[in-house]
Amino acid sequence: MERKTIHTDFLIIGGGTAGCMAAVEMKERYPQCSVTIMEKAHIDRSGCLAGGMNAINAYLNKGETPESFVRYVRADSCGLVREDLVQSMAELFEYGVKKVEKWGLPILCDDDGNYIPRGRWNIKINGESLKPILAKAARSAGAKVYNWVTVTNLLTKDDRVVGAVGFSLRNGTFYVVQAKATLIATGGAAGIYRPNNPGDASHKTWYSPYNTGAGYAMGIRAGAEMTSYEMRYVAIRTKDAIAPTGTIALGAKAPQVNSDGERFMVKRYADLGGDGAPTPYRAHGPVQEIKEGRGPVYLDTRGLSEEKVRDLKSAYLDMYPSQVLYWLANGIDPAKEPVEVQTTEPYVVGGHCQAGYWVDKDRRTTLKGLYAAGDVAGGAPFKFVSGCWAEGIIAARAMGRDIEKMDSVAAEDHLVAAEEERAFKPLRGHGKVRHGIRPADFEARLQKIMEEYAGGVSTHYEMNEKMLTIARDRLAKLPEEVEHLVAGDLHQLMKVHEVIDRIDVAQVLVEHLLYRRETRWPTYQSRTDYPDRDDANWLKFVNSIRDPKTGGIEMVTRPYEQVVPGDRYNAK
Amino acid sequence: MPVWVDPEKCNGCNGSSQPPCLRMCPGDLIVKDHAENKAYLKYPEDCWDCLPCVKVCPEEAIEFHLSFQFGSKGARLIPHVPRKGSQITWDAVDLKGNKETFTIRTKIMQVALDEKVEGGAEAIDFSI
Numbered sequence: 174m175e176r177k178t179i180h181t182d183f184l185i186i187g188g189g190t191a192g193c194m195a196a197v198e199m200k201e202r203y204p205q206c207s208v209t210i211m212e213k214a215h216i217d218r219s220g221c222l223a224g225g226m227n228a229i230n231a232y233l234n235k236g237e238t239p240e241s242f243v244r245y246v247r248a249d250s251c252g253l254v255r256e257d258l259v260q261s262m263a264e265l266f267e268y269g270v271k272k273v274e275k276w277g278l279p280i281l282c283d284d285d286g287n288y289i290p291r292g293r294w295n296i297k298i299n300g301e302s303l304k305p306i307l308a309k310a311a312r313s314a315g316a317k318v319y320n321w322v323t324v325t326n327l328l329t330k331d332d333r334v335v336g337a338v339g340f341s342l343r344n345g346t347f348y349v350v351q352a353k354a355t356l357i358a359t360g361g362a363a364g365i366y367r368p369n370n371p372g373d374a375s376h377k378t379w380y381s382p383y384n385t386g387a388g389y390a391m392g393i394r395a396g397a398e399m400t401s402y403e404m405r406y407v408a409i410r411t412k413d414a415i416a417p418t419g420t421i422a423l424g425a426k427a428p429q430v431n432s433d434g435e436r437f438m439v440k441r442y443a444d445l446g447g448d449g450a451p452t453p454y455r456a457h458g459p460v461q462e463i464k465e466g467r468g469p470v471y472l473d474t475r476g477l478s479e480e481k482v483r484d485l486k487s488a489y490l491d492m493y494p495s496q497v498l499y500w501l502a503n504g505i506d507p508a509k510e511p512v513e514v515q516t517t518e519p520y521v522v523g524g525h526c527q528a529g530y531w532v533d534k535d536r537r538t539t540l541k542g543l544y545a546a547g548d549v550a551g552g553a554p555f556k557f558v559s560g561c562w563a564e565g566i567i568a569a570r571a572m573g574r575d576i577e578k579m580d581s582v583a584a585e586d587h588l589v590a591a592e593e594e595r596a597f598k599p600l601r602g603h604g605k606v607r608h609g610i611r612p613a614d615f616e617a618r619l620q621k622i623m624e625e626y627a628g629g630v631s632t633h634y635e636m637n638e639k640m641l642t643i644a645r646d647r648l649a650k651l652p653e654e655v656e657h658l659v660a661g662d663l664h665q666l667m668k669v670h671e672v673i674d675r676i677d678v679a680q681v682l683v684e685h686l687l688y689r690r691e692t693r694w695p696t697y698q699s700r701t702d703y704p705d706r707d708d709a710n711w712l713k714f715v716n717s718i719r720d721p722k723t724g725g726i727e728m729v730t731r732p733y734e735q736v737v738p739g740d741r742y743n744a745k
Numbered sequence: 746m747p748v749w750v751d752p753e754k755c756n757g758c759n760g761s762s763q764p765p766c767l768r769m770c771p772g773d774l775i776v777k778d779h780a781e782n783k784a785y786l787k788y789p790e791d792c793w794d795c796l797p798c799v800k801v802c803p804e805e806a807i808e809f810h811l812s813f814q815f816g817s818k819g820a821r822l823i824p825h826v827p828r829k830g831s832q833i834t835w836d837a838v839d840l841k842g843n844k845e846t847f848t849i850r851t852k853i854m855q856v857a858l859d860e861k862v863e864g865g866a867e868a869i870d871f872s873i
Contacts, residue, residue: 214771217797217856223771224795277852279831301800301833305854319863321773342773343862373746373789374812376772382793383772413815487847490835494822495794498809501839502816664773664788 174345174597180581181209183572184352185316186324186337187388188212189220190558191547192358193307194269195565200314203573208316209350211339213359213667214383215320216308220360221381221548222558226300227420227491229280230557232266234290239263241744242294243737246555248744249451250404251693253712254527255552256736257534262553262563269562270296276310278303292423294555301491303558322348323667324387325596327355327395327543328584329721334395334543335582338592342663347593353579354542354572357530358565361406361522361548362386362678364616364671367624368518369415377415377495379408379517386521388549390674392530393681396721398539400551400714400731401527402678403685405519405697407456407634411472412513416496418472420488421512422448425481427474429459430511431467452525456516457696464633471511482508518630519697521682524548524556526697528682531716531731535571536564539718542579544568552714599660599669609659612668615651619675622647627683628699637702641687648683651676652724681717681726688715688728746810747792748799750775750785754806757782761859766798766807768860800824800833801856829853 183199185192188210199208212219233242242263247254274280279299281289288296312318324339328349336352363380376382393399409418421427428448431437438458439447445454459470477485485507489496500507523529529551530538538545545551546564553560602609623629626644628636655673660666691707692700714731735741750766757777758764766784767775774788775798786792799807809822821838835847 214773215768217854218769218795218801219771223793223797279850279852299850301849301851302854305856306852309854320768321862341862370812370814372812372814373792374814376791376793377747377812378793381771382791483845483847486837486845487849490824490833490847490849491851494796494809494824494835495811497835497837498811498820498822499815501820501822501837502811502818504840667773 174340174347176347176349176593178349178351179209181350181352182206182354182576183208184336184350184355185210186355186357187220187359188216188308188311188318189358189360189547190222190307190561191565192356193311193565194562195356195358195546195569196311196316197272197314198566198569199573200316202570203576206573206576209352210311210316210318211322211324211337211348211350212318212320213323213387216311216318217305219304220384222304222307223381224494225492226298226303226558227488228291228295228297229270229559230295230419231555231559232270232294232296233263234293234296237294240737244739244744245294247737247741250527250554251451251453251706252708252741253693253714253733254554256734258532258553259555260736261534261567262556262560265563265566266559269559269566273306273562276306278306295423299491319348323670324391325670326592327391328589329395329540330582330584333541333582335584337391338589338596340596340663340666342667345663347596349589351581351583353576353581354544356544356546356568356572357388357392357549358545358547359388359549360384361520361524361528362389362675363520364620365521365623365675365679365682366518366629367620369515369630370413379410379415380520380522384548385671385674386678387671387674388545389521389529390677392538392540393677393719394721395540396718397543398531398716398718399681400529400531400716401685402521402682402717403689403698403715404526404528404694406522406526407519407696408517409456409459409514410517411496412469412515414493414496414499415517416489416493418514420492421472421474421485424488425474425477425485427472427512429514430471430473431462432469433467437462437467453694453697459514460516460633460696469513471513473511474507475509475511477508479508482506516630516696519628519634521678522548523551523553524561526554527551536568537571544572596670597666599658600663600666603659603661606657606659608657610654610657612658612660612665612672615658615672619651619672619679623679627686634696635699635701636686637700638687641683644683645687648676648680681719684717684726684728685715746786746789747794747812748786749808749810750783751806751808752783754804755783756804757784758803758858763860763862765801765803765856765858769797769801769856771795771797796824800826803858827853
């Protein structure tokens, strides 16, 4: 395959929510610097925002402050969060949202021109085109975009990240990007656990199925310190359609009820805030109802006015149209019939939870020259879209300040050649390796282990040391089987690397789940052998570092630091 | 099958090497059969139901179907995206043929019929 070397000041891996905003900030603040984006799909419709968004869910409505936001997110995350990171992103919500509004995003306003809140931290948008709007801004700012490039690894030299390599999905060109500073913004990881539905709905997942943990895996392989993988995310979604429930719960103010019509959150979780209990409990509540025989669980939309139902459908069309088709195809009128909900398979994602790179306040990772923003960055949950923008901005500014001290350094040739060999080997094996393994079959093996032994849907997300040890042992066999993976074309080659990346992520995840001997976030992290929260021993972050030479995973802890005073478990 | 390209309506965006539906799929699931001059969904099991392909098709040739495991065939959801303006219109048709129309504000983003791929070599054609 042809090899092409690119020299750039800033490299952004992943042209999504964080990456596009970072590119604009870089070109505006440091116009003399070159910015290169490597994007796995086409930047206009890649990643989480492909279908659109109908709300900005992290915004400081009137009367709120970065401090009140930190207090809320801290309580919502069961008392453990990187408060410095959460505060610094909240300070930039307004800056990011105003920018995107200027680029053309319709934000719903009242007659006085004020944004219309949808909940305490939410505003309504017509965001069907949010992704192309961001992409256009990044391109117009002067970022050079390489679409359809699957980045396979970071390039390092003397413990510093000096760029990255990847291949073109369209023509197989092997790109070697030499960068002074690199931002990783590839999103989180779907597809670690077995999804809710089989067949042609197996990718009908909450999280973008094309976010496959590449950024986590590259960092793990390069020896970056990672944090809080054990705080998995389990979404509560509409049954089958897997559409967001916030649209109904917040937009139509519908309460959760069980099959007896009980408002079980109010009845059983009153001390935690009932329907307003911390997010992990809002998934845990319905899981327990179903486990204990009181399912199905619904959002009670009965009695909604015709106008409210139309509003609901309009909101879904801006973000998750298949919910509307699901109602049409099943003859469901949500005003007459409550909307059944279910919980998804677990994901690893730093935008809703805290799994990701351990970063400083400027989003520098522990590897020199590498910065992280968005879902791939850890410690700062409740990020959603606007927090990813904020992190992209923070990282861009830090990279601009740091770059004066950084030279462009080339990686050693033999390392680049070795990575080229690793990247393309599955393509060459096609038709030659006897009994080669397809990426889909490898994925099934990975998901089977995780589903059955590491707290999947069928075990009600519960796990114990014995189960996790089995998961660890079974996962340990997979890296040596990677050599049997074959790809018939470049699309399949991408799928091969997606599954290899997820094995690396899953192994680190299981170590994190084993290490935290308490249950801090029920359902996200339910240890049946340590069922209670234990602040005396576990009010700290669980971090990991994989040794690039030996592959051994070392677990460490980092202290929690309270920045904003107040009760950690009660935001009021 | 979540989305389906109607071969009667698809014109392959004429000579386009990479029609909009192919480019806008975040999963790289749509390919063009250059001999037949038609696009099609090559990997239905990997579809996320996100619909950029449906919305971007200038011929409105791509239909959105619910996976059969989730409900009956016959209901339809059809977006109409104008070339200009600031609104997207959706026709929602239930199993009995009753149609409801939604007009929603948006920012219309122009999408070219073709686009060159970065990099030196020609695109490798895996379409058939």
